[in-house]
Amino acid sequence: MTDQDPTAGSDGGFGDQQIPQHSLLHDQVGDLTIGIEPFGETADGRAVERYTFGSEDGIQVRMLTYGATLQSVELPDRSGDRASVVLGLPTLADYQDHSPYFGATIGRYGNRIADGRFTIDGTTYQVPVNDGGNALHGGPTGFDKVVWRATVIDEDDRVGVSFSHLSPDGDMGFPGNLDTLVDYTLDRDGRLTISYHATTDKPTVVNLTNHAYFNLAGEGSGTVEDQLLQLAADRYVPVGPGAIPIGPLAAVDGTPFDFRTAKPIGRDLRDADEQLLLAQGFDHNWVLNDHRPGIVRQVAAAYDPASGRWLRASTDQPGVQFYSGNFLDATFPGLTGRIYRQGDAFTLETQHYPDSPNQPDYPTTVLRPGESYQSTTIFAFGVA
Numbered sequence: 001m002t003d004q005d006p007t008a009g010s011d012g013g014f015g016d017q018q019i020p021q022h023s024l025l026h027d028q029v030g031d032l033t034i035g036i037e038p039f040g041e042t043a044d045g046r047a048v049e050r051y052t053f054g055s056e057d058g059i060q061v062r063m064l065t066y067g068a069t070l071q072s073v074e075l076p077d078r079s080g081d082r083a084s085v086v087l088g089l090p091t092l093a094d095y096q097d098h099s100p101y102f103g104a105t106i107g108r109y110g111n112r113i114a115d116g117r118f119t120i121d122g123t124t125y126q127v128p129v130n131d132g133g134n135a136l137h138g139g140p141t142g143f144d145k146v147v148w149r150a151t152v153i154d155e156d157d158r159v160g161v162s163f164s165h166l167s168p169d170g171d172m173g174f175p176g177n178l179d180t181l182v183d184y185t186l187d188r189d190g191r192l193t194i195s196y197h198a199t200t201d202k203p204t205v206v207n208l209t210n211h212a213y214f215n216l217a218g219e220g221s222g223t224v225e226d227q228l229l230q231l232a233a234d235r236y237v238p239v240g241p242g243a244i245p246i247g248p249l250a251a252v253d254g255t256p257f258d259f260r261t262a263k264p265i266g267r268d269l270r271d272a273d274e275q276l277l278l279a280q281g282f283d284h285n286w287v288l289n290d291h292r293p294g295i296v297r298q299v300a301a302a303y304d305p306a307s308g309r310w311l312r313a314s315t316d317q318p319g320v321q322f323y324s325g326n327f328l329d330a331t332f333p334g335l336t337g338r339i340y341r342q343g344d345a346f347t348l349e350t351q352h353y354p355d356s357p358n359q360p361d362y363p364t365t366v367l368r369p370g371e372s373y374q375s376t377t378i379f380a381f382g383v384a
Contacts, residue, residue: 018228018262019303020310023382024078025190030055032159032188034152039064040092046147048092053159054186059381061160061186062088066095067144068163068182070103070212072219072335073192078308078383083218085309085381087345088335096145098332101211104144105182106137108167108174109365110209111285111321111354114244118357120175120203120366127173132242137211139172143180144211153185158193160185169202176202176369191380198373205365206373207352209317213325213345216304216311220338224325224346225266228303231259231322233286237353238275245355249287257284262301265324265346281326281343285353291318291363296376300348308383313348315377318363321349350377 034053041047050071054060062071072084087102089095095102109127116127116135127135137144148163160183167178183195196208215224236257240246252258256268256276269281276282288299299320300313313320325345334340356362367373 019230019301020308020382020384022384023190024308024384025058025075025382030057032186034154034159034161036152039066042066042092042147043096048147049150051150051152051161053161059186059190059192061184061192063161063184064092064095065148065150065163066092067103067146068105068148068165068184069095069144070184070210073212073381075190075309075381076383077218083221084335085214085216085218085311087213087215087219087340090333090335090337094332099144100327101137101144103210103212105148105163106209106211106349107143107180108138108172108178108204108206108208109135109357110137110207110349110351112136112243114242114355114358116173118205120205120357123175125173125175134242134244141172143167143208153183158185158187174204176200176204178204178206180208182208189380190382191378194377194379196373196375198367199371200367201369203366203368205357206367207356207365208373208375209321209349209351210377211347211349212379213347214302214311215345216302216309217307219345220334220336220340223266223341223343225269225343226264226305227346228262228305229259229265229322229346230262230301231286231320232289232297232299233320234260234289235287237285237287237319239278239284239354241278243279243283243354245353245359252286257282257286259286259322262303266343269324269343279326282322282324283326285319285321285351287353288315288317288319294374296378299350302346302348310382310384312380313350313377314380315350316375317350317352317377319351319353321347321351321354323347323349350375
């Protein structure tokens with residue numbers, strides 16, 4: 001693996017013979033195209049657009065300006081049958097009414113802040129709580145609920161959308177005018193690259209991520225428990241009530257949290273482990289190995305043996321929130337009309353650790369004037 005192509009193979013022992021690295025899609029990718037169409041209006045009258053980009057024979061991505069949301073990532077399986085490998089919803093009203101962050105760009109702060117409260121330079125700020133007594137994913141009206149400005153990216157070797165949003169000083173209690181730019185681009189090798197950039201005019205905290213729910217067998221196809229997952233992480237963040245970190249970082253060795261070698265997601269899911277009981281499954285932040293700011297490295301891989309579809313994730317972030325879809329509750333139909341039940345998807349939210357603003361031993365999430373928040377995550381897709 002090289003810095004230019006962090007998804008090309010294994011690094012430092014990462015990788016597993018159970019998860020293929022080659023792809024049958026390479027020769028199927030034709031011209032990369034992009035199209036735009038209306039996708040309705042929000043309840044307060046804001047027009048929303050949908051962008052469709054990629055290749056009809058290879059990977060095709062659909063994104064909404066509402067929440068800078070990944071609605072679908074469609075690709076064939078080894079038999080040529082196409083399906084989206086991310087969960088989505090059919091209408092804008094569905095996203096506004098009951099989306100559990102499906103595919104959304106999350107900000108200003110992904111994951112939880114205890115009591116919605118943090119202090120910078122002696123000043124305490126309060127974010128409205130929306131997850132019990134804590135603030136989750138930026139508060140009640142985070143970046144997932146705004147309509148982003150969008151600009152087409154159409155180049156020879158990649159295609160996609162550049163989303164921008166100015167979050168004003170005091171938005172959801174966060175200090176500073178935060179100017180945010182997020183580019184989603186797909187290249188000919190099946191790599192979906194997400195590039196985040198943000199600046200501020202006051203000291204603030206920032207933790208941006210994408211909240212795609214993956215099912216490599218195809219959305220609405222059922223449980224992901226037999227799909228293989230590998231995480232390059234020797235430690236994870238134990239949590240207490242409210243999913244707020246407690247105590248020191250914990251070793252995965254000898255626990256259900258050990259995904260250093262690829263294993264089925266469901267293998268240890270029913271172990272009587274205190275952390276699994278607390279979260280009703282996996283919903284924790286893994287401490288990724290070999291973190292160096294600005295250096296993108298491969299950190300996760302997943303594979304569905306039945307369909308042959310695989311996913312590899314690379315990032316420069318220190319952590320990833322792996323969530324096993326514990327609270328999907330079968331109360332609404334998904335993108336193709338099937339309901340999503342508990343365990344029908346998993347997330348790989350590349351990010352900083354939860355509650356970092358209140359945890360001085362964690363990598364800092366403070367952004368100051370004159371500094372630039374920059375981060376890159378790459379999701380590479382293929383079929384074997």
